[in-house]
Amino acid sequence: MIVQIHDKDEKRAISRKILESLKEWFEVDESREQYIAESADRIFFAAEENGEYVGFLCLKETGNATVELAVMGVLKPYHRGGIGRELVEKAKEAAKFLGYSFMQVKTVKMGVYEDYDRTNMFYIGCGFKEFEVFPDLWDEANPCQIYVMAL
Template identity: 40%
Template sequence: MYTIKKIVDKEEKARIADEILHMLPDWFGIEESAQEYIRESKLMPFLVAYEDETAVGFLAIKETSPYAAEIYVMGILPQYHRSGIGKQLFDACYQWCREHNMEYLQVKTLDYSNEDTNYAKTRCFYESMGFRPMECFKTLWDEWNPCLIMIQAIR
């Protein structure tokens, strides 16, 4: 079991996001995109999973409307994948959504039409958390990275 904490200090958010995202080149290997995630997530609710004093994963929540939120970015150090951290971060995010009267939670990820095995695992994780595919936007990011929006209702 890991400890989940909400971080409010912008520089601490940036440091944690930077360290973790740069350990995940298979997901965040485009430096311009990684820097955007780091910069933007400083302004959002930011949850961190700790093992002792070490940040091993994080999740940033973007409010997209008064009724909906998005998992803007989530990263977990590779050696901690499949250890339950993603579920703990998701559970804390879901609870945040309930506390803030959100009705829907969404996430954007690479569409099924792209055969990347890492993103296939990502989609399986989100499906196991209750997300369902809503729509693919083939050129939202670019034609090589079709964006799948997955959603779920907050109950």
């Protein structure tokens, strides 16, 4: 079940639990802590299974017509079970309801790291389309791929 979370402390606790369990993708402590801190002020959805939060997704406005899937994570035992897709669908519904026309997401360019290749395939499977690569937005070792979709 996907639920919207409004309590700031609960948002931080859920994002911390999940991001700290996914260090392959969120290994830089400062970045992980920034995602956790910023989650408190974001539109926040959580996936609940058997009374436990097992995934989450945060949205942030990046323009008057565009919202970004700023961060998401699903606990590893629940990967490839449809929870990520359910979170994205709920986020799309909410963004549309709030009047946004586009959703974007940033990740590491396909072909650089195997873990991120799976992430890229997930976003493509959810309906995102390649928009642009910024080779130096983050750093040379992590070229930034931006995907977009119309809502």
